[in-house]
Amino acid sequence: MSELVPEPRPKPAVPMKPVSINSNLLGYIGIDTIIEQMRKKTMKTGFDFNIMVVGQSGLGKSTLVNTLFKSQVSRKASSWNREEKIPKTVEIKAIGHVIEEGGVKMKLTVIDTPGFGDQINNENCWEPIEKYINEQYEKFLKEEVNIARKKRIPDTRVHCCLYFISPTGHSLRPLDLEFMKHLSKVVNIIPVIAKADTMTLEEKSEFKQRVRKELEVNGIEFYPQKEFDEDLEDKTENDKIRQESMPFAVVGSDREYQVNGKRVLGRKTPWGIIEVENLNHCEFALLRDFVIRTHLQDLKEVTHNIHYETYRAKRLNDNGGLPPVSVDTEESHDSNP
Amino acid sequence: MDKEYVGFAALPNQLHRKSVKKGFDFTLMVAGESGLGKSTLINSLFLTNLYEDRQMPDASARLTQTLTIERRGVEIEEGGIKVKLTLVDTPGFGDSVDCSDCWLPVVHFIEEQFEQYLRDESGLNRKNIQDSRVHCCLYFISPFGRGLRPLDVAFLRAVHEKVNIIPVIGKADALNPKETQVLKQKIRDQLKEEEINIYQFPECDSDEDEEFKKQDEEMKGSIPFAVVGSCEVVRDGGTRLVRGRRYSWGTVEVENPHHCDFLNLRRMLVQTHLQDLKEVTHDLLYEGYRARCLQSLARPGARDRASRSKLSRQSATEIPLPMLPLAETEKLIREKDEELRRMQEMLEKMQAQMQQSQAQGEQTDAL
Numbered sequence: 001m002s003e004l005v006p007e008p009r010p011k012p013a014v015p016m017k018p019v020s021i022n023s024n025l026l027g028y029i030g031i032d033t034i035i036e037q038m039r040k041k042t043m044k045t046g047f048d049f050n051i052m053v054v055g056q057s058g059l060g061k062s063t064l065v066n067t068l069f070k071s072q073v074s075r076k077a078s079s080w081n082r083e084e085k086i087p088k089t090v091e092i093k094a095i096g097h098v099i100e101e102g103g104v105k106m107k108l109t110v111i112d113t114p115g116f117g118d119q120i121n122n123e124n125c126w127e128p129i130e131k132y133i134n135e136q137y138e139k140f141l142k143e144e145v146n147i148a149r150k151k152r153i154p155d156t157r158v159h160c161c162l163y164f165i166s167p168t169g170h171s172l173r174p175l176d177l178e179f180m181k182h183l184s185k186v187v188n189i190i191p192v193i194a195k196a197d198t199m200t201l202e203e204k205s206e207f208k209q210r211v212r213k214e215l216e217v218n219g220i221e222f223y224p225q226k227e228f229d230e231d232l233e234d235k236t237e238n239d240k241i242r243q244e245s246m247p248f249a250v251v252g253s254d255r256e257y258q259v260n261g262k263r264v265l266g267r268k269t270p271w272g273i274i275e276v277e278n279l280n281h282c283e284f285a286l287l288r289d290f291v292i293r294t295h296l297q298d299l300k301e302v303t304h305n306i307h308y309e310t311y312r313a314k315r316l317n318d319n320g321g322l323p324p325v326s327v328d329t330e331e332s333h334d335s336n337p
Numbered sequence: 338m339d340k341e342y343v344g345f346a347a348l349p350n351q352l353h354r355k356s357v358k359k360g361f362d363f364t365l366m367v368a369g370e371s372g373l374g375k376s377t378l379i380n381s382l383f384l385t386n387l388y389e390d391r392q393m394p395d396a397s398a399r400l401t402q403t404l405t406i407e408r409r410g411v412e413i414e415e416g417g418i419k420v421k422l423t424l425v426d427t428p429g430f431g432d433s434v435d436c437s438d439c440w441l442p443v444v445h446f447i448e449e450q451f452e453q454y455l456r457d458e459s460g461l462n463r464k465n466i467q468d469s470r471v472h473c474c475l476y477f478i479s480p481f482g483r484g485l486r487p488l489d490v491a492f493l494r495a496v497h498e499k500v501n502i503i504p505v506i507g508k509a510d511a512l513n514p515k516e517t518q519v520l521k522q523k524i525r526d527q528l529k530e531e532e533i534n535i536y537q538f539p540e541c542d543s544d545e546d547e548e549f550k551k552q553d554e555e556m557k558g559s560i561p562f563a564v565v566g567s568c569e570v571v572r573d574g575g576t577r578l579v580r581g582r583r584y585s586w587g588t589v590e591v592e593n594p595h596h597c598d599f600l601n602l603r604r605m606l607v608q609t610h611l612q613d614l615k616e617v618t619h620d621l622l623y624e625g626y627r628a629r630c631l632q633s634l635a636r637p638g639a640r641d642r643a644s645r646s647k648l649s650r651q652s653a654t655e656i657p658l659p660m661l662p663l664a665e666t667e668k669l670i671r672e673k674d675e676e677l678r679r680m681q682e683m684l685e686k687m688q689a690q691m692q693q694s695q696a697q698g699e700q701t702d703a704l
Binding site (some may be wrong): 194275 | 370371372393395396397399432433434435436437445472479480482483486487488493508510511513514556582583585586587588589590595596
């Protein structure tokens, strides 16, 4: 179970001088139980996680999210009819679920973007997405700036955006570049190669190399961003992920088959069964461990400390250094400094 | 001795010998987004490496790329028969962020070939007409979508009356059999809904046996063909060497009918319907273009000539009058006029000279 750190509290007005005591010399104090206390608290309150999926229709976005969270949490699960026509403009559909594991409750929201990249003319099709992300920052900002604040501000900000790359085997498509260029400064983007079962091992590694190079050449920083590595340990761990594993080539499935006496999630074809969690077949397990088991909290922190702060600073600057006045026409809600 | 036997039953053999000697032209267009395995499939179909020297531009280069038309030619010889195959490629199709009207260059290209043929056919030297018309277009549909995308529909509607379309699902090893069936049905439904006319494989002769008819029905039922291409020979996990793609979970065999429809496509396109594709292009699509073209040129005189000519084509008894396109006729008339004028000038000059020498002669006489 990864360590769960609660959202950062505001710093005290008078900074305290740090004093260090080596507890071993004087006897056991019991400070280390703080971790257990924090854990208990978090278990009681639960936490929010908002994940957005972006990509052309048919790339397996909904299936992958269902596979990641081992539940029917995506648009596919609700009564949405698969035969629906492709929408003419990009729509934003957010579906929330509460899932529980080991006593920990997570309020998971999956934000889907049907219609992205499906039209003949896809100019600026990322704009509705950028607008949505900024609206969530705005919502949070308004709450934060309120006089009577809620104890726990509901967090609808997008913590992670999975961008699905089509497995063409050649390179990124111009639309992919445009999207990532516009949004990598606003949200954490994790590129994934969808439906990776159409590439052999050599094709996969060549394609990944080309994609990484293209992203670098175009100055696109996907998560984990180099500039936010906090210490050397983070840096080496993230470097390895950035330069070797990403983008993750994934396969998703919500069906189980019997392989060697075990029930596994997979896809059955006439030439074999592709096991989703088998690292020899695809990198789903790496993506899952990365997003859920090791970097979930970091995704939230980078969103709060960096992307949100950037938005907040911009808003304050635009407003002449004062907290922003409500921009909604429905609420006439004024906050005084 | 059989008095009834005249001997023209040997005519097909004579035709066959003549066409073998003449050789065979075929122009095949491949279209579809990049990354759907088009080049690999062509190489697999014709067992050659046509795309060896190809450079694939990266995404930033493709941001400003417009659609280009590329032609590659290859001569294939098999069993004494020479086929001059021309492949028309459409790199850049479907790549840009804004693909509006990106199919127009393709439509223009197809019509240009018709126009060229029309000119040649109406011209004076018809022995060596080069037929560069596009006989067939293999259109690649993505296996990742849920059927035809808006761009697919737009392209197919723009070209379906001008070229034989055979729709194909590329990289079909992305799908398992059930998904393939669902996708094929969806595509068939969409084609009907959008009233897109794809190439209809002709009915087989009524005197073929049941077995053959059943096979033919199955093949027709598997359109659009779900194909996988490969230029590599691999081991199938056992001892057999097959053409295919080797994954960690198994090997896809290109020529295995349970794995994909490659064999069906090859059989129908190359082995049985090459000639029919050419005939439909000539008899149906080209004639349609020609009629439209001539009607639009219609002026009072020309219209009569055009309709007369069309009628004469339809009646088998008359030899069709060679009808030049209007521009050519006028040009010839002008040229003839020029010649006449020049000849007249020369004549006048000669007359003048003669008069002069006559006059001089009279003078000297008088003296």
